[in-house]
Structure formats: C-alpha cells, structure tokens
Amino acid sequence: MRVAMIGGGMIAHDQLLPSLYHLQRLGRIGEIDVCARRRETLEALAAAPVLQRAFPGQKFTARLEPYEDVIASLEPRQLVVTALPDQLHYEAVLCALRHDQHVLAVKPLVLRLDHARQIEQEARERGLMVGVEYHKRFDDRSLLARRRYKEGLFGEFRLGTACLLEKWYYRHSNFQNWFSCEATDAFTYIGCHYVDLVAFITGLKPVEVSVYGIRDRFPNGLEGWLWTDARVIWSNGACLNVQNAIGFPDAAPGTNTQGLTLYCSTAERGAWIRHDDQYRGIQYCYVRNPGGAGSTVYAEPSTDYFQYVDAGGPGLVPVGYGYRSVAYIVERALELQGLGLEERRARLAEWDRSGVMATPANSAYNEAVIEAARRSIAEGGRAVAVAEA
Numbered sequence: 001m002r003v004a005m006i007g008g009g010m011i012a013h014d015q016l017l018p019s020l021y022h023l024q025r026l027g028r029i030g031e032i033d034v035c036a037r038r039r040e041t042l043e044a045l046a047a048a049p050v051l052q053r054a055f056p057g058q059k060f061t062a063r064l065e066p067y068e069d070v071i072a073s074l075e076p077r078q079l080v081v082t083a084l085p086d087q088l089h090y091e092a093v094l095c096a097l098r099h100d101q102h103v104l105a106v107k108p109l110v111l112r113l114d115h116a117r118q119i120e121q122e123a124r125e126r127g128l129m130v131g132v133e134y135h136k137r138f139d140d141r142s143l144l145a146r147r148r149y150k151e152g153l154f155g156e157f158r159l160g161t162a163c164l165l166e167k168w169y170y171r172h173s174n175f176q177n178w179f180s181c182e183a184t185d186a187f188t189y190i191g192c193h194y195v196d197l198v199a200f201i202t203g204l205k206p207v208e209v210s211v212y213g214i215r216d217r218f219p220n221g222l223e224g225w226l227w228t229d230a231r232v233i234w235s236n237g238a239c240l241n242v243q244n245a246i247g248f249p250d251a252a253p254g255t256n257t258q259g260l261t262l263y264c265s266t267a268e269r270g271a272w273i274r275h276d277d278q279y280r281g282i283q284y285c286y287v288r289n290p291g292g293a294g295s296t297v298y299a300e301p302s303t304d305y306f307q308y309v310d311a312g313g314p315g316l317v318p319v320g321y322g323y324r325s326v327a328y329i330v331e332r333a334l335e336l337q338g339l340g341l342e343e344r345r346a347r348l349a350e351w352d353r354s355g356v357m358a359t360p361a362n363s364a365y366n367e368a369v370i371e372a373a374r375r376s377i378a379e380g381g382r383a384v385a386v387a388e389a
C-alpha cells in the first residue's frame, strides 16, 4: 500500500511521518509521498535530524504539485493521510474519497456536522475507511478507563475538568498563518481531544456547549482565540469543564500541560478517575539543553505519547500511543486490501460499532460540538445546543 501524506508541518514531523517510516521499515507499507505547497517545508522535513537518525536510508517522495494531483495519481484504495490546517480537512478528505482512497485524517475531522455526514456517506458508498486519528484513545489509560467504566466500576460521570495547554512557542510556528479567529480556536484545536475521550470512556453524548474565548495576537499580528474555557453538558446532565490555550510557558517542563479528572457516582457512593496526562513519572535534569523545539534543561518527558528508543538499531524505534494510533489505522486499511465492496462495508460497519477507531459514523459528535462551540465563542460564550449526531 502506498501512503500519500498531504501537509508536512509539525504533526507530520513529530508523529505521522516517523510512524509511517517505522511501518515502512517493518514492511507493512510501501512508498511514502509527502505533499506540501512550499519546497522549504519538504526540504526541512527530509533533513530533520531526528528522522535521519531514527530512519537511516529511508526517504519520502517530495510532491509539490497540488494535492488533488497527487491523490489522482494513486492507484485505487491506497492510503491518504491528511495533515492540513483544520479548515482544509473537508475538501482534502472528500477529494481522497472521490479518488477511491482510504483516509487517515488528523483530528478534528471537519468543523461541521453536515460535512462529517457527507464524508461518512461518501466513504460508505465506496467501501472506504476514514480513520480519525484521536491518538489519546490509544493511550492504555484511556482504554483501561473505558473498560472499567463499561464494567460499571465508576457508576456514572457527573462533573469533570480537563485541560490541554500547548506551549507559547507554537505562536512562532506556521500556526500564525492559519489559526485565525475566523478559522478555529484553542478549544476546537485541542479541546476536542478531551471531549472525544470523555465520550470514548463513558459512552455519553455531548448535548450543549458554551465556550468563552480570549483573543490574543500571534507575533505576526494575526488575531486568534488563543485561550478558551468551555463547559460541555452531557446526555445524562453531567458537566465537563475544558480549558485550552496556546500559552503554557516555554520554560515549564514537558511539551504541554494536560489532564483529566472525572467525578462519578452511583446512588450510593462516589467514584473518581484522574489522569495526569502531562507528568508520567519521569524527571530529568540535563547538563545542557538537548535542543529541539520546546526543549528545557529540566524536563518531564513522556514515553507514553511518542519517543524514540534505541532497540539495537538500525536507527531508532518510535514508541507510545502516537505510534500505536497511526499503526492501528494503517493496519485497518491493510485489512481491507483485496476485499470486495460488500466485505469491506461489513468490516467497516463492525469498526463503527466497536468504536475503538474514531470514524465519521461513530465520532460525529465531535463535529456537532465544534459547530456549536464556534457559534458560542463568537457570541461571548452563550450556551448552544449540540445537534444530535
């Protein structure tokens, strides 16, 4: 299976390309294309020191033509990985489907419920997979909490808090070219992870959202909703507060700060789930800054999300749920190879039901929340009903 990745920015460098390279090394996938608009983007990605160190001798084919042409050049039912800014996902995913390609899409899939529905329908008709890469689902702690919740060990979710604040230096990245108030906001960009996770763990559906946002400026003057505070009400009346920002101090340890607390109960007693998703128990103090975006001398690295380990070589092996999530979706696309339309549809329906991989059919509540959230933030945090997904 050939894999064409559209977009060569931060997530491509940090997680997607190394995961794909490793799958290529394991013989699971064939050639990799990467498409971007600017030559420098692809040159920087190809020359990235950590990728060269981890995957000696491995290369992608740099594609500078419009992504539509790259997608059109593929044989049917290869895999297109969309790693574009949020507001471009819809066109790119539909383009891939209309050219009979399976899709691994970065989250959020799209920004509107009707767009998610359209993607779902297009994919179903053609027997194609769309896997939305909500990688936190593949953190073992999420899978364990989900299993325990299903077993009734927590009763029912009542009140919760979650946060995910990315570091300040993101403001200096390519984000200042697309993260405008009109396009997206901190909740839409990263809050969706925890909305998805609470739905994933509890099986509840979001029904109402209000998002208060603070406008702030990128270094180039672009104005974005860089700080957000959201309240999400769930189908059983539970309430989740989610805080997001691009503004966690660069000097703080770790690549961001994040976590989830859910207070739950039965009629008789309380229960509690708390995930510190930032501090995973590792504390390092180096003799010098090791370099790389956001590095600090005192560090709290997470081996749970994504790290490279030396497993004897050649190169380095990516470990963590960031890799496992990409591998899981790629393996699903591989499973469909060689199957006829009806067999593919049956397999896809089974995955929609089991709900481990996020698909347009089983995770469109995310689009419904985003759509309501975008209205709410523009109206000063008014509570907006979430459409039934």
Ligand SMILES: NC(=O)c1ccc[n+]([C@@H]2O[C@H](COP(=O)([O-])OP(=O)(O)OC[C@H]3O[C@@H](n4cnc5c(N)ncnc54)[C@H](O)[C@@H]3O)[C@@H](O)[C@H]2O)c1
Binding pocket: 006, 007, 008, 009, 010, 011, 012, 035, 036, 037, 038, 041, 066, 067, 083, 084, 085, 086, 088, 106, 107, 108, 133, 134, 135, 173, 174, 175, 189
């Ligand atoms: N935790 C996560 O799951 C996670 C983390 C980071 C980003 N993301 C998502 O990934 C997406 C990309 O984020 P990023 O951090 O890589 O952003 P980025 O700005 O660093 O990269 C975007 C890339 O898209 C490319 N691009 C833009 N328009 C294009 C076009 N028409 N054709 C080809 N390439 C084009 C740009 O050149 C750039 O390489 C966003 O939707 C974001 O929300 C997800």
